[in-house]
Amino acid sequence: MQTLQLTNDVYWAGALNSTLRAFDIVFQTKFGSTYNSYLIQADKPTIIDGVHAKFKQEHLDKLQSLINLKDICYVVVNHTEMDHTGSLALLLKQATNAQVLSTKTAALFLKNILHSGFNGKVVEDGECVSLGNKQLQFIHAPFWHWPDTMFTYLQEDAILFSCDGFATHFCDERLFDDRVDDFSEDFRYYFEHIMGPFRKKILEALDKIKQLDIQMIAPSHGPILRTNPQKYIKAYKDWSTPKPSQSKKLILIFYVSIYGNTKKMAEAIAKGASTVSTEAKLVDAANACPEYMRCEIESADGLLFGSSTMNGDAIKPIWDMINILFSLNIKGKKCATFGTYGWSGEATKLMEDRLRGLKLNVVQPPLKIIFSPTEEILKKCSIYGYDFAKSLTSF
Ligand SMILES: Cc1cc2nc3c(=O)[nH]c(=O)nc-3n(C[C@H](O)[C@H](O)[C@H](O)COP(=O)(O)O)c2cc1C
Ligand SMILES: [Fe+2]
Ligand SMILES: [Fe+2]
The missing domain is CATH 3.60.15.10 (Ribonuclease Z/Hydroxyacylglutathione hydrolase-like)
Known part of the structure:
Protein backbone atom coordinates (compact mmCIF):
# COMPACT_ATOMS: atom_id res chain seq x y z
CA MET A 1 0.00 0.00 0.00
CA THR A 241 -17.03 10.18 33.31
CA PRO A 242 -17.09 8.88 36.91
CA LYS A 243 -19.98 6.51 37.57
CA PRO A 244 -22.49 7.60 40.19
CA SER A 245 -21.39 5.99 43.43
CA GLN A 246 -23.24 2.82 44.38
CA SER A 247 -25.48 2.86 47.38
CA LYS A 248 -23.02 0.50 49.05
CA LYS A 249 -19.26 0.87 48.89
CA LEU A 250 -17.55 -2.08 47.24
CA ILE A 251 -14.55 -3.83 48.76
CA LEU A 252 -12.74 -6.41 46.66
CA ILE A 253 -10.75 -8.96 48.61
CA PHE A 254 -8.24 -10.80 46.45
CA TYR A 255 -6.46 -13.75 47.95
CA VAL A 256 -4.27 -16.67 47.01
CA SER A 257 -3.95 -19.64 49.31
CA ILE A 258 -2.21 -23.02 48.92
CA TYR A 259 -3.72 -24.98 51.85
CA GLY A 260 -6.61 -22.68 52.70
CA ASN A 261 -5.04 -20.74 55.60
CA THR A 262 -5.04 -17.36 53.88
CA LYS A 263 -8.45 -18.22 52.43
CA LYS A 264 -9.84 -18.60 55.97
CA MET A 265 -8.41 -15.17 56.80
CA ALA A 266 -9.95 -13.71 53.66
CA GLU A 267 -13.39 -15.12 54.53
CA ALA A 268 -13.25 -13.75 58.04
CA ILE A 269 -12.10 -10.35 56.77
CA ALA A 270 -14.97 -10.37 54.26
CA LYS A 271 -17.45 -11.08 57.06
CA GLY A 272 -16.19 -8.13 59.06
CA ALA A 273 -16.04 -5.88 56.03
CA SER A 274 -19.68 -6.52 55.06
CA THR A 275 -21.64 -3.82 56.83
CA VAL A 276 -24.83 -1.88 56.17
CA SER A 277 -22.91 0.47 53.92
CA THR A 278 -20.26 -1.81 52.45
CA GLU A 279 -20.32 -4.94 50.34
CA ALA A 280 -17.27 -7.20 50.43
CA LYS A 281 -16.55 -9.50 47.51
CA LEU A 282 -14.04 -12.34 47.68
CA VAL A 283 -11.94 -13.19 44.65
CA ASP A 284 -9.65 -16.22 44.51
CA ALA A 285 -6.84 -14.76 42.41
CA ALA A 286 -5.73 -18.20 41.28
CA ASN A 287 -9.08 -18.69 39.56
CA ALA A 288 -9.66 -15.19 38.21
CA CYS A 289 -8.41 -13.57 35.06
CA PRO A 290 -6.94 -10.14 35.90
CA GLU A 291 -8.06 -8.73 32.53
CA TYR A 292 -11.69 -9.47 33.38
CA MET A 293 -11.36 -7.76 36.76
CA ARG A 294 -10.38 -4.36 35.36
CA CYS A 295 -13.82 -2.70 35.53
CA GLU A 296 -14.61 -4.09 38.95
CA ILE A 297 -11.27 -2.96 40.36
CA GLU A 298 -11.84 0.55 39.06
CA SER A 299 -15.33 0.76 40.47
CA ALA A 300 -14.32 -0.70 43.85
CA ASP A 301 -13.84 1.68 46.75
CA GLY A 302 -11.31 -0.46 48.57
CA LEU A 303 -8.94 -3.28 47.66
CA LEU A 304 -7.48 -5.93 49.94
CA PHE A 305 -4.76 -8.30 48.81
CA GLY A 306 -3.94 -11.52 50.65
CA SER A 307 -1.21 -14.05 50.02
CA SER A 308 0.67 -16.57 52.01
CA THR A 309 4.44 -16.46 51.76
CA MET A 310 6.11 -18.89 49.40
CA ASN A 311 9.89 -18.90 49.16
CA GLY A 312 10.08 -15.42 50.62
CA ASP A 313 7.56 -13.91 48.24
CA ALA A 314 3.85 -13.46 47.58
CA ILE A 315 2.44 -16.00 45.14
CA LYS A 316 2.22 -15.37 41.40
CA PRO A 317 -1.59 -15.03 40.90
CA ILE A 318 -1.73 -12.16 43.39
CA TRP A 319 1.19 -10.44 41.65
CA ASP A 320 -0.61 -10.90 38.34
CA MET A 321 -3.62 -9.12 39.83
CA ILE A 322 -1.51 -6.32 41.32
CA ASN A 323 0.40 -5.98 38.07
CA ILE A 324 -2.61 -4.85 36.08
CA LEU A 325 -3.14 -1.88 38.40
CA PHE A 326 -0.56 0.24 36.57
CA SER A 327 -2.89 0.58 33.59
CA LEU A 328 -5.96 1.40 35.71
CA ASN A 329 -7.30 4.57 37.22
CA ILE A 330 -6.60 3.61 40.85
CA LYS A 331 -4.38 6.31 42.32
CA GLY A 332 -5.36 7.01 45.92
CA LYS A 333 -7.66 4.00 46.21
CA LYS A 334 -7.69 2.58 49.74
CA CYS A 335 -6.03 -0.77 50.25
CA ALA A 336 -4.30 -3.10 52.70
CA THR A 337 -2.65 -6.52 52.68
CA PHE A 338 -2.88 -9.73 54.72
CA GLY A 339 -1.66 -13.32 54.70
CA THR A 340 -0.46 -16.31 56.63
CA TYR A 341 3.11 -17.53 56.76
CA GLY A 342 5.35 -20.14 58.32
CA TRP A 343 8.65 -18.57 59.34
CA SER A 344 9.66 -15.42 57.48
CA GLY A 345 6.38 -13.97 56.14
CA GLU A 346 7.60 -11.48 53.53
CA ALA A 347 4.49 -11.55 51.30
CA THR A 348 2.35 -8.88 52.97
CA LYS A 349 5.11 -6.28 53.16
CA LEU A 350 6.20 -6.90 49.58
CA MET A 351 2.64 -6.45 48.33
CA GLU A 352 2.23 -3.33 50.45
CA ASP A 353 5.43 -1.80 49.05
CA ARG A 354 4.25 -2.44 45.51
CA LEU A 355 0.83 -0.92 46.21
CA ARG A 356 2.47 2.17 47.66
CA GLY A 357 4.66 2.34 44.55
CA LEU A 358 1.49 2.36 42.47
CA LYS A 359 0.28 5.31 44.59
CA LEU A 360 -2.57 3.50 46.28
CA ASN A 361 -3.46 4.62 49.78
CA VAL A 362 -2.48 1.94 52.31
CA VAL A 363 -4.86 2.56 55.21
CA GLN A 364 -3.89 -0.26 57.58
CA PRO A 365 -0.67 -2.11 58.38
CA PRO A 366 -0.54 -5.69 57.04
CA LEU A 367 -2.28 -8.41 59.01
CA LYS A 368 0.13 -11.37 59.28
CA ILE A 369 -0.89 -14.64 60.84
CA ILE A 370 1.36 -17.61 61.52
CA PHE A 371 0.28 -20.89 59.86
CA SER A 372 -3.38 -21.78 60.43
CA PRO A 373 -5.62 -19.22 62.08
CA THR A 374 -7.50 -20.11 65.30
CA GLU A 375 -11.08 -19.02 65.99
CA GLU A 376 -9.70 -16.21 68.07
CA ILE A 377 -7.40 -15.10 65.26
CA LEU A 378 -10.31 -15.22 62.83
CA LYS A 379 -12.18 -12.80 65.09
CA LYS A 380 -9.17 -10.52 64.78
CA CYS A 381 -9.41 -10.88 61.00
CA SER A 382 -13.06 -9.96 61.12
CA ILE A 383 -12.25 -6.80 63.09
CA TYR A 384 -9.53 -6.03 60.56
CA GLY A 385 -12.15 -6.21 57.81
CA TYR A 386 -14.54 -4.05 59.79
CA ASP A 387 -11.85 -1.41 60.39
CA PHE A 388 -11.06 -1.37 56.69
CA ALA A 389 -14.74 -0.93 55.82
CA LYS A 390 -14.97 1.87 58.37
CA SER A 391 -12.08 3.67 56.68
CA LEU A 392 -14.23 3.89 53.53
CA THR A 393 -17.34 5.28 55.16
CA SER A 394 -18.26 7.91 57.66
CA PHE A 395 -20.45 5.80 59.92
C1 LIG B 1 6.45 -24.27 48.85
C2 LIG B 1 6.28 -23.44 50.09
C3 LIG B 1 7.18 -22.45 50.38
C4 LIG B 1 7.04 -21.67 51.53
N1 LIG B 1 7.93 -20.65 51.77
C5 LIG B 1 7.77 -19.87 52.88
C6 LIG B 1 8.66 -18.79 53.15
O1 LIG B 1 9.60 -18.53 52.40
N2 LIG B 1 8.45 -18.05 54.24
C7 LIG B 1 7.42 -18.27 55.10
O2 LIG B 1 7.22 -17.52 56.05
N3 LIG B 1 6.54 -19.28 54.88
C8 LIG B 1 6.71 -20.10 53.79
N4 LIG B 1 5.84 -21.13 53.56
C9 LIG B 1 4.78 -21.40 54.55
C10 LIG B 1 3.44 -20.84 54.15
O3 LIG B 1 3.49 -19.45 53.98
C11 LIG B 1 2.42 -21.18 55.25
O4 LIG B 1 2.27 -22.57 55.34
C12 LIG B 1 1.08 -20.53 54.98
O5 LIG B 1 0.26 -20.60 56.15
C13 LIG B 1 0.33 -21.20 53.85
O6 LIG B 1 -0.91 -20.58 53.74
P1 LIG B 1 -1.92 -20.90 52.57
O7 LIG B 1 -2.60 -22.18 52.86
O8 LIG B 1 -2.88 -19.75 52.63
O9 LIG B 1 -1.14 -20.89 51.29
C14 LIG B 1 5.97 -21.91 52.42
C15 LIG B 1 5.04 -22.94 52.11
C16 LIG B 1 5.18 -23.66 50.95
C17 LIG B 1 4.14 -24.73 50.64
FE1 LIG C 1 2.05 6.99 22.74
FE1 LIG D 1 1.30 5.74 19.67
Whole structure:
Protein backbone atom coordinates (compact mmCIF):
# COMPACT_ATOMS: atom_id res chain seq x y z
CA MET A 1 0.00 0.00 0.00
CA GLN A 2 1.33 3.41 -0.90
CA THR A 3 -0.50 6.48 0.28
CA LEU A 4 -4.15 7.34 0.77
CA GLN A 5 -6.00 10.57 0.13
CA LEU A 6 -8.20 11.80 2.98
CA THR A 7 -9.38 15.09 1.49
CA ASN A 8 -8.24 17.18 -1.48
CA ASP A 9 -5.02 18.22 0.24
CA VAL A 10 -4.48 15.70 2.99
CA TYR A 11 -2.77 12.34 2.58
CA TRP A 12 -1.98 9.38 4.79
CA ALA A 13 1.65 8.36 4.38
CA GLY A 14 2.09 6.01 7.33
CA ALA A 15 3.07 2.39 7.78
CA LEU A 16 1.19 -0.85 8.34
CA ASN A 17 2.44 -3.39 10.86
CA SER A 18 0.07 -6.31 10.49
CA THR A 19 2.24 -8.85 12.32
CA LEU A 20 2.66 -6.90 15.57
CA ARG A 21 1.15 -8.89 18.45
CA ALA A 22 2.08 -6.73 21.44
CA PHE A 23 2.44 -2.99 21.73
CA ASP A 24 4.84 -1.43 24.26
CA ILE A 25 5.44 -5.05 25.36
CA VAL A 26 2.26 -5.31 27.45
CA PHE A 27 -0.74 -4.32 25.30
CA GLN A 28 -2.21 -6.95 23.02
CA THR A 29 -2.54 -6.12 19.32
CA LYS A 30 -4.51 -9.06 17.97
CA PHE A 31 -4.82 -7.44 14.57
CA GLY A 32 -1.48 -5.62 14.41
CA SER A 33 -1.31 -1.84 14.25
CA THR A 34 -0.56 1.06 11.96
CA TYR A 35 1.59 4.15 12.42
CA ASN A 36 -0.33 6.98 10.81
CA SER A 37 1.57 9.93 9.46
CA TYR A 38 -0.12 12.62 7.37
CA LEU A 39 0.87 15.19 4.78
CA ILE A 40 -1.05 18.45 4.40
CA GLN A 41 -0.45 19.85 0.93
CA ALA A 42 -0.97 23.49 1.88
CA ASP A 43 0.99 26.56 0.73
CA LYS A 44 3.31 25.58 3.53
CA PRO A 45 3.39 21.77 3.31
CA THR A 46 3.21 20.10 6.70
CA ILE A 47 3.75 16.62 8.07
CA ILE A 48 1.78 15.44 11.08
CA ASP A 49 3.58 12.83 13.20
CA GLY A 50 5.90 10.08 12.02
CA VAL A 51 6.33 6.32 12.29
CA HIS A 52 8.32 3.66 14.15
CA ALA A 53 12.03 3.57 13.26
CA LYS A 54 11.51 0.18 11.62
CA PHE A 55 9.51 1.89 8.88
CA LYS A 56 11.46 5.13 8.51
CA GLN A 57 12.73 4.49 4.99
CA GLU A 58 9.30 3.36 3.82
CA HIS A 59 7.84 6.52 5.34
CA LEU A 60 10.33 8.72 3.55
CA ASP A 61 9.69 6.95 0.23
CA LYS A 62 5.95 7.50 0.62
CA LEU A 63 6.40 11.18 1.39
CA GLN A 64 8.76 11.52 -1.55
CA SER A 65 6.12 10.09 -3.85
CA LEU A 66 3.92 13.04 -2.86
CA ILE A 67 6.30 15.94 -2.30
CA ASN A 68 9.84 17.19 -2.61
CA LEU A 69 11.07 16.86 0.97
CA LYS A 70 12.86 20.22 0.75
CA ASP A 71 9.44 21.87 0.34
CA ILE A 72 8.20 20.72 3.75
CA CYS A 73 7.81 23.74 6.03
CA TYR A 74 6.57 22.12 9.24
CA VAL A 75 6.70 18.78 10.98
CA VAL A 76 4.14 18.64 13.77
CA VAL A 77 5.14 16.36 16.64
CA ASN A 78 1.93 15.82 18.59
CA HIS A 79 3.65 13.36 20.96
CA THR A 80 7.23 12.13 21.18
CA GLU A 81 6.83 8.42 21.90
CA MET A 82 9.17 6.60 19.57
CA ASP A 83 6.41 4.84 17.64
CA HIS A 84 5.85 8.30 16.12
CA THR A 85 9.31 9.87 16.32
CA GLY A 86 11.44 6.87 15.31
CA SER A 87 11.50 8.28 11.77
CA LEU A 88 12.03 11.92 12.71
CA ALA A 89 15.85 12.16 12.58
CA LEU A 90 15.94 10.74 9.05
CA LEU A 91 13.11 12.96 7.89
CA LEU A 92 14.71 16.12 9.32
CA LYS A 93 17.99 15.21 7.62
CA GLN A 94 16.21 15.37 4.25
CA ALA A 95 13.56 17.99 4.99
CA THR A 96 16.16 20.63 5.69
CA ASN A 97 13.75 23.55 5.60
CA ALA A 98 11.27 22.06 8.06
CA GLN A 99 10.55 23.44 11.49
CA VAL A 100 9.31 21.13 14.24
CA LEU A 101 6.13 22.31 15.97
CA SER A 102 5.43 20.83 19.40
CA THR A 103 4.51 21.56 23.00
CA LYS A 104 7.26 22.76 25.32
CA THR A 105 7.35 19.37 27.05
CA ALA A 106 7.63 17.55 23.73
CA ALA A 107 10.50 19.86 22.71
CA LEU A 108 12.34 18.94 25.88
CA PHE A 109 11.69 15.23 25.36
CA LEU A 110 12.85 15.51 21.73
CA LYS A 111 16.15 17.02 22.86
CA ASN A 112 16.76 13.86 24.89
CA ILE A 113 15.54 11.56 22.13
CA LEU A 114 17.30 13.07 19.12
CA HIS A 115 20.45 14.20 20.98
CA SER A 116 21.03 16.84 18.36
CA GLY A 117 19.89 20.38 17.82
CA PHE A 118 16.83 20.87 15.63
CA ASN A 119 14.88 23.81 14.32
CA GLY A 120 11.89 23.83 16.64
CA LYS A 121 9.07 26.12 17.63
CA VAL A 122 6.98 25.65 20.74
CA VAL A 123 3.26 26.15 20.22
CA GLU A 124 1.00 27.23 23.05
CA ASP A 125 -2.40 25.82 23.90
CA GLY A 126 -4.93 27.27 21.46
CA GLU A 127 -2.27 28.86 19.26
CA CYS A 128 -2.79 28.99 15.49
CA VAL A 129 -0.13 28.68 12.83
CA SER A 130 -0.84 29.73 9.27
CA LEU A 131 0.06 27.42 6.40
CA GLY A 132 -0.88 30.16 3.91
CA ASN A 133 -4.15 28.87 2.53
CA LYS A 134 -4.88 26.79 5.63
CA GLN A 135 -4.72 27.24 9.40
CA LEU A 136 -3.56 24.85 12.06
CA GLN A 137 -4.73 25.12 15.63
CA PHE A 138 -3.00 23.34 18.49
CA ILE A 139 -4.84 21.99 21.48
CA HIS A 140 -2.74 20.77 24.37
CA ALA A 141 -3.89 17.41 25.68
CA PRO A 142 -1.44 16.50 28.45
CA PHE A 143 -1.52 12.84 29.54
CA TRP A 144 -3.25 11.52 26.46
CA HIS A 145 -1.14 9.41 27.47
CA TRP A 146 2.17 11.24 27.97
CA PRO A 147 2.68 14.71 29.44
CA ASP A 148 3.90 16.05 26.08
CA THR A 149 0.78 15.44 24.01
CA MET A 150 -1.32 17.81 21.90
CA PHE A 151 -3.91 17.61 19.12
CA THR A 152 -3.64 19.50 15.85
CA TYR A 153 -6.81 20.80 14.19
CA LEU A 154 -6.84 21.67 10.50
CA GLN A 155 -9.57 24.27 10.29
CA GLU A 156 -10.38 24.30 6.55
CA ASP A 157 -10.70 20.51 6.34
CA ALA A 158 -12.23 20.14 9.82
CA ILE A 159 -9.78 17.34 10.64
CA LEU A 160 -8.58 16.67 14.17
CA PHE A 161 -5.16 15.00 14.22
CA SER A 162 -5.48 13.44 17.64
CA CYS A 163 -2.28 11.36 17.83
CA ASP A 164 -2.80 8.50 20.32
CA GLY A 165 -6.25 9.79 21.25
CA PHE A 166 -9.12 7.94 19.52
CA ALA A 167 -6.52 5.53 18.14
CA THR A 168 -6.86 1.77 17.79
CA HIS A 169 -4.27 -0.93 17.38
CA PHE A 170 -5.96 -2.43 14.37
CA CYS A 171 -4.27 -2.96 11.06
CA ASP A 172 -6.58 -2.90 8.06
CA GLU A 173 -5.22 -1.22 4.97
CA ARG A 174 -8.65 0.05 3.97
CA LEU A 175 -8.04 2.53 6.82
CA PHE A 176 -11.34 4.44 6.87
CA ASP A 177 -13.70 3.43 9.65
CA ASP A 178 -16.52 2.79 7.18
CA ARG A 179 -14.36 0.43 5.12
CA VAL A 180 -12.48 -1.66 7.68
CA ASP A 181 -13.80 -4.64 9.64
CA ASP A 182 -15.46 -4.11 13.01
CA PHE A 183 -12.83 -2.64 15.35
CA SER A 184 -15.14 -1.50 18.17
CA GLU A 185 -13.76 -4.00 20.68
CA ASP A 186 -10.17 -2.98 19.89
CA PHE A 187 -11.08 0.73 20.11
CA ARG A 188 -12.43 0.10 23.60
CA TYR A 189 -9.45 -2.07 24.60
CA TYR A 190 -7.10 0.72 23.51
CA PHE A 191 -9.00 3.30 25.53
CA GLU A 192 -9.14 1.14 28.66
CA HIS A 193 -5.49 0.17 28.62
CA ILE A 194 -3.74 3.24 27.29
CA MET A 195 -6.01 6.16 28.18
CA GLY A 196 -7.84 4.56 31.14
CA PRO A 197 -5.40 5.70 33.84
CA PHE A 198 -5.88 9.35 32.81
CA ARG A 199 -9.67 9.77 32.73
CA LYS A 200 -9.60 13.22 34.35
CA LYS A 201 -7.17 14.45 31.74
CA ILE A 202 -9.28 12.92 28.99
CA LEU A 203 -12.30 14.92 30.13
CA GLU A 204 -10.26 18.13 30.38
CA ALA A 205 -9.09 17.95 26.76
CA LEU A 206 -12.51 16.82 25.49
CA ASP A 207 -13.87 20.00 26.96
CA LYS A 208 -11.39 22.01 24.90
CA ILE A 209 -12.47 20.46 21.60
CA LYS A 210 -16.22 20.53 22.16
CA GLN A 211 -16.69 23.74 20.14
CA LEU A 212 -14.70 22.51 17.13
CA ASP A 213 -16.41 21.42 13.95
CA ILE A 214 -14.81 18.00 13.55
CA GLN A 215 -15.66 16.12 10.36
CA MET A 216 -12.82 13.64 10.61
CA ILE A 217 -10.54 12.35 13.36
CA ALA A 218 -7.14 11.26 12.07
CA PRO A 219 -5.40 9.42 14.90
CA SER A 220 -1.89 7.98 14.91
CA HIS A 221 -2.92 4.31 15.00
CA GLY A 222 -5.60 2.35 13.22
CA PRO A 223 -8.76 3.51 11.46
CA ILE A 224 -9.36 7.11 10.42
CA LEU A 225 -12.71 8.13 11.85
CA ARG A 226 -14.95 9.93 9.37
CA THR A 227 -18.33 8.34 10.02
CA ASN A 228 -19.94 10.41 12.73
CA PRO A 229 -16.71 11.35 14.56
CA GLN A 230 -18.81 12.66 17.45
CA LYS A 231 -19.72 9.04 18.21
CA TYR A 232 -16.11 8.33 19.16
CA ILE A 233 -15.81 11.54 21.16
CA LYS A 234 -18.96 10.63 23.06
CA ALA A 235 -17.58 7.17 23.78
CA TYR A 236 -14.42 8.68 25.30
CA LYS A 237 -16.57 11.04 27.35
CA ASP A 238 -18.85 8.27 28.61
CA TRP A 239 -15.97 5.97 29.50
CA SER A 240 -14.13 8.76 31.33
CA THR A 241 -17.03 10.18 33.31
CA PRO A 242 -17.09 8.88 36.91
CA LYS A 243 -19.98 6.51 37.57
CA PRO A 244 -22.49 7.60 40.19
CA SER A 245 -21.39 5.99 43.43
CA GLN A 246 -23.24 2.82 44.38
CA SER A 247 -25.48 2.86 47.38
CA LYS A 248 -23.02 0.50 49.05
CA LYS A 249 -19.26 0.87 48.89
CA LEU A 250 -17.55 -2.08 47.24
CA ILE A 251 -14.55 -3.83 48.76
CA LEU A 252 -12.74 -6.41 46.66
CA ILE A 253 -10.75 -8.96 48.61
CA PHE A 254 -8.24 -10.80 46.45
CA TYR A 255 -6.46 -13.75 47.95
CA VAL A 256 -4.27 -16.67 47.01
CA SER A 257 -3.95 -19.64 49.31
CA ILE A 258 -2.21 -23.02 48.92
CA TYR A 259 -3.72 -24.98 51.85
CA GLY A 260 -6.61 -22.68 52.70
CA ASN A 261 -5.04 -20.74 55.60
CA THR A 262 -5.04 -17.36 53.88
CA LYS A 263 -8.45 -18.22 52.43
CA LYS A 264 -9.84 -18.60 55.97
CA MET A 265 -8.41 -15.17 56.80
CA ALA A 266 -9.95 -13.71 53.66
CA GLU A 267 -13.39 -15.12 54.53
CA ALA A 268 -13.25 -13.75 58.04
CA ILE A 269 -12.10 -10.35 56.77
CA ALA A 270 -14.97 -10.37 54.26
CA LYS A 271 -17.45 -11.08 57.06
CA GLY A 272 -16.19 -8.13 59.06
CA ALA A 273 -16.04 -5.88 56.03
CA SER A 274 -19.68 -6.52 55.06
CA THR A 275 -21.64 -3.82 56.83
CA VAL A 276 -24.83 -1.88 56.17
CA SER A 277 -22.91 0.47 53.92
CA THR A 278 -20.26 -1.81 52.45
CA GLU A 279 -20.32 -4.94 50.34
CA ALA A 280 -17.27 -7.20 50.43
CA LYS A 281 -16.55 -9.50 47.51
CA LEU A 282 -14.04 -12.34 47.68
CA VAL A 283 -11.94 -13.19 44.65
CA ASP A 284 -9.65 -16.22 44.51
CA ALA A 285 -6.84 -14.76 42.41
CA ALA A 286 -5.73 -18.20 41.28
CA ASN A 287 -9.08 -18.69 39.56
CA ALA A 288 -9.66 -15.19 38.21
CA CYS A 289 -8.41 -13.57 35.06
CA PRO A 290 -6.94 -10.14 35.90
CA GLU A 291 -8.06 -8.73 32.53
CA TYR A 292 -11.69 -9.47 33.38
CA MET A 293 -11.36 -7.76 36.76
CA ARG A 294 -10.38 -4.36 35.36
CA CYS A 295 -13.82 -2.70 35.53
CA GLU A 296 -14.61 -4.09 38.95
CA ILE A 297 -11.27 -2.96 40.36
CA GLU A 298 -11.84 0.55 39.06
CA SER A 299 -15.33 0.76 40.47
CA ALA A 300 -14.32 -0.70 43.85
CA ASP A 301 -13.84 1.68 46.75
CA GLY A 302 -11.31 -0.46 48.57
CA LEU A 303 -8.94 -3.28 47.66
CA LEU A 304 -7.48 -5.93 49.94
CA PHE A 305 -4.76 -8.30 48.81
CA GLY A 306 -3.94 -11.52 50.65
CA SER A 307 -1.21 -14.05 50.02
CA SER A 308 0.67 -16.57 52.01
CA THR A 309 4.44 -16.46 51.76
CA MET A 310 6.11 -18.89 49.40
CA ASN A 311 9.89 -18.90 49.16
CA GLY A 312 10.08 -15.42 50.62
CA ASP A 313 7.56 -13.91 48.24
CA ALA A 314 3.85 -13.46 47.58
CA ILE A 315 2.44 -16.00 45.14
CA LYS A 316 2.22 -15.37 41.40
CA PRO A 317 -1.59 -15.03 40.90
CA ILE A 318 -1.73 -12.16 43.39
CA TRP A 319 1.19 -10.44 41.65
CA ASP A 320 -0.61 -10.90 38.34
CA MET A 321 -3.62 -9.12 39.83
CA ILE A 322 -1.51 -6.32 41.32
CA ASN A 323 0.40 -5.98 38.07
CA ILE A 324 -2.61 -4.85 36.08
CA LEU A 325 -3.14 -1.88 38.40
CA PHE A 326 -0.56 0.24 36.57
CA SER A 327 -2.89 0.58 33.59
CA LEU A 328 -5.96 1.40 35.71
CA ASN A 329 -7.30 4.57 37.22
CA ILE A 330 -6.60 3.61 40.85
CA LYS A 331 -4.38 6.31 42.32
CA GLY A 332 -5.36 7.01 45.92
CA LYS A 333 -7.66 4.00 46.21
CA LYS A 334 -7.69 2.58 49.74
CA CYS A 335 -6.03 -0.77 50.25
CA ALA A 336 -4.30 -3.10 52.70
CA THR A 337 -2.65 -6.52 52.68
CA PHE A 338 -2.88 -9.73 54.72
CA GLY A 339 -1.66 -13.32 54.70
CA THR A 340 -0.46 -16.31 56.63
CA TYR A 341 3.11 -17.53 56.76
CA GLY A 342 5.35 -20.14 58.32
CA TRP A 343 8.65 -18.57 59.34
CA SER A 344 9.66 -15.42 57.48
CA GLY A 345 6.38 -13.97 56.14
CA GLU A 346 7.60 -11.48 53.53
CA ALA A 347 4.49 -11.55 51.30
CA THR A 348 2.35 -8.88 52.97
CA LYS A 349 5.11 -6.28 53.16
CA LEU A 350 6.20 -6.90 49.58
CA MET A 351 2.64 -6.45 48.33
CA GLU A 352 2.23 -3.33 50.45
CA ASP A 353 5.43 -1.80 49.05
CA ARG A 354 4.25 -2.44 45.51
CA LEU A 355 0.83 -0.92 46.21
CA ARG A 356 2.47 2.17 47.66
CA GLY A 357 4.66 2.34 44.55
CA LEU A 358 1.49 2.36 42.47
CA LYS A 359 0.28 5.31 44.59
CA LEU A 360 -2.57 3.50 46.28
CA ASN A 361 -3.46 4.62 49.78
CA VAL A 362 -2.48 1.94 52.31
CA VAL A 363 -4.86 2.56 55.21
CA GLN A 364 -3.89 -0.26 57.58
CA PRO A 365 -0.67 -2.11 58.38
CA PRO A 366 -0.54 -5.69 57.04
CA LEU A 367 -2.28 -8.41 59.01
CA LYS A 368 0.13 -11.37 59.28
CA ILE A 369 -0.89 -14.64 60.84
CA ILE A 370 1.36 -17.61 61.52
CA PHE A 371 0.28 -20.89 59.86
CA SER A 372 -3.38 -21.78 60.43
CA PRO A 373 -5.62 -19.22 62.08
CA THR A 374 -7.50 -20.11 65.30
CA GLU A 375 -11.08 -19.02 65.99
CA GLU A 376 -9.70 -16.21 68.07
CA ILE A 377 -7.40 -15.10 65.26
CA LEU A 378 -10.31 -15.22 62.83
CA LYS A 379 -12.18 -12.80 65.09
CA LYS A 380 -9.17 -10.52 64.78
CA CYS A 381 -9.41 -10.88 61.00
CA SER A 382 -13.06 -9.96 61.12
CA ILE A 383 -12.25 -6.80 63.09
CA TYR A 384 -9.53 -6.03 60.56
CA GLY A 385 -12.15 -6.21 57.81
CA TYR A 386 -14.54 -4.05 59.79
CA ASP A 387 -11.85 -1.41 60.39
CA PHE A 388 -11.06 -1.37 56.69
CA ALA A 389 -14.74 -0.93 55.82
CA LYS A 390 -14.97 1.87 58.37
CA SER A 391 -12.08 3.67 56.68
CA LEU A 392 -14.23 3.89 53.53
CA THR A 393 -17.34 5.28 55.16
CA SER A 394 -18.26 7.91 57.66
CA PHE A 395 -20.45 5.80 59.92
C1 LIG B 1 6.45 -24.27 48.85
C2 LIG B 1 6.28 -23.44 50.09
C3 LIG B 1 7.18 -22.45 50.38
C4 LIG B 1 7.04 -21.67 51.53
N1 LIG B 1 7.93 -20.65 51.77
C5 LIG B 1 7.77 -19.87 52.88
C6 LIG B 1 8.66 -18.79 53.15
O1 LIG B 1 9.60 -18.53 52.40
N2 LIG B 1 8.45 -18.05 54.24
C7 LIG B 1 7.42 -18.27 55.10
O2 LIG B 1 7.22 -17.52 56.05
N3 LIG B 1 6.54 -19.28 54.88
C8 LIG B 1 6.71 -20.10 53.79
N4 LIG B 1 5.84 -21.13 53.56
C9 LIG B 1 4.78 -21.40 54.55
C10 LIG B 1 3.44 -20.84 54.15
O3 LIG B 1 3.49 -19.45 53.98
C11 LIG B 1 2.42 -21.18 55.25
O4 LIG B 1 2.27 -22.57 55.34
C12 LIG B 1 1.08 -20.53 54.98
O5 LIG B 1 0.26 -20.60 56.15
C13 LIG B 1 0.33 -21.20 53.85
O6 LIG B 1 -0.91 -20.58 53.74
P1 LIG B 1 -1.92 -20.90 52.57
O7 LIG B 1 -2.60 -22.18 52.86
O8 LIG B 1 -2.88 -19.75 52.63
O9 LIG B 1 -1.14 -20.89 51.29
C14 LIG B 1 5.97 -21.91 52.42
C15 LIG B 1 5.04 -22.94 52.11
C16 LIG B 1 5.18 -23.66 50.95
C17 LIG B 1 4.14 -24.73 50.64
FE1 LIG C 1 2.05 6.99 22.74
FE1 LIG D 1 1.30 5.74 19.67
